[in-house]
Amino acid sequence: MAIESGQSNSALTTRLQQAVNWGRKYSLWPIPYGTACCAIEFMASVSSYHDLSRYGAELVRFSPRQSDLMIVAGTISYKQAPILKTIYAQMCEPKWVIAMGVCASSGGFYKNYGTLQGTDRVIPTDMYVAGCPPTPENLFHGLMKLQDKIDRDGIVSSEDRHGARARVEG
Amino acid sequence: MSERLVGALRAEFGEAILDSDDHRGDHHVTVDKGRLLDVLGHLRHREGCGMLADVVGVDYPDRPERFDVIYYLRSVERPEQIWVRTRVEEGEEVPSATAHWRSADWHEREVYDLFGVPFSGHPDLRRILCHHEFEGHALRKDYPVELGQELQETEKLFSDHDVARAAHRASLAQNPEGQGDEIAATDLLTINLGPSHPAMHGCLRAECLLDGETIVDARAEIGYLHRCFEKEAEDHTWAAVMPYTDRLNYCSPMLNNVIYAEAVEKLIGVEVPERGQVIRVIVSELSRIIDHLVCVGTNLVDMGALTMYWYTFNVREAMYQIIEGLCGSRLTTNYARIGGLSHDLYPGFEEEVREKLKMLEESIHDVVKLAARNRIFLDRAVGVGAISREDAIDFGFTGPALRACGVEYDARKMHPYLGYEDYDFDIPTGEDGDTHARIMVRMAEMIQSKRIIEQALDRLPDGPINVDDASVILPPKEQVYGSIEGVMNQFKLIYEGIQVPAGTAYGFGEGGNGELGFYCISDGTGHPYRIKVRPPCFPIFGAYAHLIRGGMISDAIATLGSLNIIAGELDR
Ligand code: SF4
Numbered sequence: 001m002a003i004e005s006g007q008s009n010s011a012l013t014t015r016l017q018q019a020v021n022w023g024r025k026y027s028l029w030p031i032p033y034g035t036a037c038c039a040i041e042f043m044a045s046v047s048s049y050h051d052l053s054r055y056g057a058e059l060v061r062f063s064p065r066q067s068d069l070m071i072v073a074g075t076i077s078y079k080q081a082p083i084l085k086t087i088y089a090q091m092c093e094p095k096w097v098i099a100m101g102v103c104a105s106s107g108g109f110y111k112n113y114g115t116l117q118g119t120d121r122v123i124p125t126d127m128y129v130a131g132c133p134p135t136p137e138n139l140f141h142g143l144m145k146l147q148d149k150i151d152r153d154g155i156v157s158s159e160d161r162h163g164a165r166a167r168v169e170g
Numbered sequence: 171m172s173e174r175l176v177g178a179l180r181a182e183f184g185e186a187i188l189d190s191d192d193h194r195g196d197h198h199v200t201v202d203k204g205r206l207l208d209v210l211g212h213l214r215h216r217e218g219c220g221m222l223a224d225v226v227g228v229d230y231p232d233r234p235e236r237f238d239v240i241y242y243l244r245s246v247e248r249p250e251q252i253w254v255r256t257r258v259e260e261g262e263e264v265p266s267a268t269a270h271w272r273s274a275d276w277h278e279r280e281v282y283d284l285f286g287v288p289f290s291g292h293p294d295l296r297r298i299l300c301h302h303e304f305e306g307h308a309l310r311k312d313y314p315v316e317l318g319q320e321l322q323e324t325e326k327l328f329s330d331h332d333v334a335r336a337a338h339r340a341s342l343a344q345n346p347e348g349q350g351d352e353i354a355a356t357d358l359l360t361i362n363l364g365p366s367h368p369a370m371h372g373c374l375r376a377e378c379l380l381d382g383e384t385i386v387d388a389r390a391e392i393g394y395l396h397r398c399f400e401k402e403a404e405d406h407t408w409a410a411v412m413p414y415t416d417r418l419n420y421c422s423p424m425l426n427n428v429i430y431a432e433a434v435e436k437l438i439g440v441e442v443p444e445r446g447q448v449i450r451v452i453v454s455e456l457s458r459i460i461d462h463l464v465c466v467g468t469n470l471v472d473m474g475a476l477t478m479y480w481y482t483f484n485v486r487e488a489m490y491q492i493i494e495g496l497c498g499s500r501l502t503t504n505y506a507r508i509g510g511l512s513h514d515l516y517p518g519f520e521e522e523v524r525e526k527l528k529m530l531e532e533s534i535h536d537v538v539k540l541a542a543r544n545r546i547f548l549d550r551a552v553g554v555g556a557i558s559r560e561d562a563i564d565f566g567f568t569g570p571a572l573r574a575c576g577v578e579y580d581a582r583k584m585h586p587y588l589g590y591e592d593y594d595f596d597i598p599t600g601e602d603g604d605t606h607a608r609i610m611v612r613m614a615e616m617i618q619s620k621r622i623i624e625q626a627l628d629r630l631p632d633g634p635i636n637v638d639d640a641s642v643i644l645p646p647k648e649q650v651y652g653s654i655e656g657v658m659n660q661f662k663l664i665y666e667g668i669q670v671p672a673g674t675a676y677g678f679g680e681g682g683n684g685e686l687g688f689y690c691i692s693d694g695t696g697h698p699y700r701i702k703v704r705p706p707c708f709p710i711f712g713a714y715a716h717l718i719r720g721g722m723i724s725d726a727i728a729t730l731g732s733l734n735i736i737a738g739e740l741d742r
Contacts, residue, residue: 033366035373036395036738037420037501044500049487077741078321079301080373080394083366109413112398113308113318114300133501 025147026056031067036074038101041133050136064090075103076116088123098127172197175252193674198253207265219243220563225277226702227285231311246579266292273566276712284309299393327377327389336387365394372737388715399742403701407667416502419739421464422682424457427506433677433688434508446510446635447588452626455619461682462612469731473550478537485533488526509643510636555717555729556604566709569684570611575603581680593622608732667696707740
């Protein structure tokens, strides 16, 4: 790039990073991974009254190839976990994950033989939203926190961002 | 009326009926395992108990014959039901009732999965709720509640061999003479509808073999939302199970709350005062309306009718506001209590409900006007996913899906509870048992629910909402903070739980999707010994593969929507 000449690399990278992150954080394309009761509240969050799109996550896509934000809404059972992993793997970089509700965050009040104790056991998770189910406002708060986080991110893939942890947990 | 059945069985089978008992009006007979199928067949063909509504397993680790397997049979014409029990040792086989009913298929698989009781003659004895690599049997008393087992890969439902056979059958069906092109196994496309698919309503899975757009063969698989309700219940006090019931059918949590409370009250032998009962009726019917609105709205979206979705969801939002006002949350209501309700109605409740019911009527009117003669809707719904009356009973259908076939079975009329016998309402039925009939029955039921609520509001009496019994209901807060008895009472009820007398009771009612029941066994401690839910969705989804086989893939989606399968309740 022509711009590069005469300037130090790092200064340029920082600015580019800001510009890119600014774009990324306000054009999130969520894919709902709804399994249970939280998915019903997710529907309320995206429909007209609460309207998630006001925060820059307008287009809900049902295809992992077209999305960069996975919102896991609901309980993940051990039987479901491999499917969650596959769908996460099908999303293109960069990508983020919000665990909506206590079930997705930690298993919630299902501490038992069938329930995965949090999505972070199988996929890297960026934000945990409390509540059973979380109110739409709560979810928006989580989304805005995620946007802050994206702002601080480098322009690297989430594989790098999460790589260390993902490798430890296999 | 059900004593008659016990007498008839004794007369017919004599010695083979080992024992009979009557738990608060629920008649059980214990039969010799060798005659089990004869007894079940007799009840089905001679005594009119046409439906196998559930199969319950119970584990008694200290007994030599460790397991009870209990078949719950009912008539859909008369208020008659009976439980047929047989006892088996570890590893001993029970003859499969699939010889008599198709509904036995999934029910027995569940008992096999969770208790490890094998069934001889069962066509497809696999795990159903736990995953295929799971080891041990989760509902046995010696299986630790928290011992999870990870799974790396999802199971395939069709082997190569199955695909080849399906292709062969499809070719034969297309050219019986053996002329024309063979359909090769490689021509068939295997697709997974679900468990994470935007058009599936929740995490349900159906693997389909497609020839073009026609479904040559299909298999349904469940358990992706198995949250171990029944095991969790054994680990909690009776009262602490209530929040878990919210999350069974999360489209109509109030109905679950109320019916669960009714079941435990039946076991304890208390009855809620009239005001409590009337309020329970009101919230149940509101919940039914919300359930039907969601079902109809999303079903129509599946067929491309987005306008109707907004019409139904607007009213639903309005109804949710009532629920939220009443218990502080929209979904997870946790409103009923064993022995009453958590609190009384809020001021202005009655006016608000009346006003919103008017809204409901308008919106139903609008939706019917848009749909009733709409060519696209009719093409997509009439004759699609149809099931005959006999098949529906055979598969264990209840609720709107059964009534759409013209069977007038509704628990509110046949076995009135909560004083439903005093309300004036009709049971809408359909004729053809197809998607169209199911939607129309639901629309008509909402109008009936509205009638019930209006009558309930008219008669809403003053008075207490809870039973006057300190061993069941928490003391009022003034007493807890003001007297030592109050503190003690609160402490004991919370820590030790309500002391439910030992025994068995089946409490049930009409849920959003059909007969919702809780089969409760108490051993006299503060914790349930066993709670078996009879989820209306379970047998209905058991017929799903049967309903979509041979149809178009797009019809499979329309059919599913009209069945209103809720995964939380299906998998528990
Ligand atoms: S967090 Fe609560 S509302 Fe959400 S899926 Fe879990 S149980 Fe349901």
